[in-house]
Amino acid sequence: MRKRRWIAGVAAAALLAGACTDDSDDASTSDETSGEEESAGIEGGQDSEFFSQEEMDAQLAMRDATPEGPADKPWEQAIEPSYVDTAEFAQPGGGWNVCFSNAATDNPWRQVGFTTMQAEVELHPEIADFTVLDAEASDDKQISDIESLTGQGCDALIVSPNTTATLTPAVEAACETGIPVIVFDRGVNTDCPVTFIKPIGGYAFGADAAEFLVDEVEPGGKVLALRILPGVDVLETRFAGAQQIFEENDIELVGAEFTEGDAAATKSIVADYITREGGLDGIWMDAGATAVAAIEAFEDAGEEVPPISGEDQQDFLQKWDEDGLTAVAPTYPTYQWRTPVIAAVRILNGEQVPSEWNLPQPKITEETLQDYLQPDMGPLHYALCGCEDMPGFPEKWQ
């Protein structure tokens, strides 16, 4: 989005230059190119470089597995874990400096997650210092952040990578310094970190939403997919998972549009599709941030809201409850931000941790909706923060 701003600026600069030289003969043609070209139509998904049938099958299977660990603390649970020894990293006695290189805190999901993570740190008196550097969604900054953190006496390093491929060498370099590295949320292409923590994954998220629509929408029904932006692995896999299920079940995907997370854009897109298709039978979303705007498009068009998939944001859950919608909310739980801190403590105590720590990834359904409604929390609060019993709740999250 910031890029678009710059393009607008550059284009306007070209205009200005054009205007100033308008009267001279050598009105130089600027070689500005217009807009970033995004893949048009329904591309990506299964056809994209991110798609892996093997990984998709593994994720779909994990949804039915029983996780190990305490059922009331899903952030400590692990699905089909294989444990690694960490005795070499043990530093008994506490007083640790745990460091965290964060990709960004630029959306509500990350904000809720980071608040939860800080609260988790406070639960562990053995952690003397918690040093955080925020990369502000820049790969370059995160690479230098990681370098700087490894040089300042961290006992353990947590990384939430901004992008997968670019951050891989930086994480490898951090591993080589001998401190335990913990990666979570998005992945890297190396297995040098002691543990990689994530919920089941994007395919499962997309499939949860798609299967719900297959159940609720008549065969041959028209479904519109709303996506945030292309090219991010955890979002591409969501769409790929859904696309396969729609194809197998005779659901017509009438479009897949990118909203860039903008509510007004979402509303316009949905309104246009309602007009163009003469109504829609379902809405699939790869993230729920603009779900309420999509719902409003139907309201404003005087149409009944069709079955819709959102996410565990409070504004969507409350709308769902108040209007009695037919909906589902797959989640990418923010409680996963607790787990890296717990992992760091276990590793520095020399306890075993899963090498790939797959957390359960529940979905909110009609039956469980009431358990997740939190009217006191803000509209952009994520219900699955696992933070309700933490000190400082709810003030810190509001």
Next chain:
Amino acid sequence: MSDVAVTPSPAGEPVELDIAPPSSPLTRARHAVARSAPIFAVLAVLLVWIAIENPNFTEPPGFLAFLKRAAPLAVLAAGQYFVIVSGEYDLSVGSLVTVTVVVAAQWLGDNPESTRLVLAGVLVIGAAVGLVNGLITTRLRVPSFITTLGMLLILDGAVFYWTDGAPQGNLTEGFRTLGRGGIDDVPGLEQLPWSVVVFVIVGVGAVLLMRADLGKQFMAVGDNDRTAELSGVPVARVRTIAFVLSGVLAAVAGILLGGFGGVSAQVGDGLEFQAITAVVLGGVVLGGGRGSVVAAIAGALTLEALFTLLNLLGVSGALEDAVEGLIIIAAVAFASYRLRSDR
């Protein structure tokens, strides 16, 4: 060509003493129509095309829904017109729209009851940003392109810093009425959207303003600021007023957009470019001094109609940027071709 005064002198060259009085309203109007007629033809073609693709469009609710969606851009285009016609640019309007929405959400989150106060507050912010843009441009003599590009980045950064990219608070139903609601049971219509009412008020106001002395001063300043100064026009003050109007109208657009879609930190992205495109499409000459505000607003409607049509035809929204780029180049090329053939 009889009315020499309308021909812009190239900026930066010695100005011949061009003290002919501003042309009469009649010739001015004649020129405005001659210059902007193409945009009305293009708009008409697009509207007919949309109606063929989507018969609902010919019914009042369908057409009003289109106007409702076009209203924010039309309002922004009117503001941008004042600045452009007086010889400057305002690139800060998109980020100002975002500021309006984010600040309103924050204030309403704390005081849900004070809708009117918040509405007034964001209009004041718009005016203040416009005033700063105007003063920096005219008093410090920073080119407006740089001033408002800087302002864009400052506002963008401030929003980002303040919200971390995720705005807090919520827009109340009361605040959102202007962008989302309407007057029910209007005879012949299901509902007259408030945003269409605001659009009409801004449009009529802009036309009246351009007929008043101030409007003529905008035109004179944009045409040739030295001549205008010599004829006693307070150039700096007039341009500053244009920026203030642009700022206020950006806040109005923000109120409409926030009402339409709800809170978002991305709401204003790229709008400055769309507004400039709309004005240029309307045949308004960059550099100032020529073009009518009605044509600029028609340019906004044309742009919005084009986006609607592309969507109806199933062209991906991702291509909108590319189309916008093509249009703006074509429109400026066409305008400069006409300018040359005029001489």
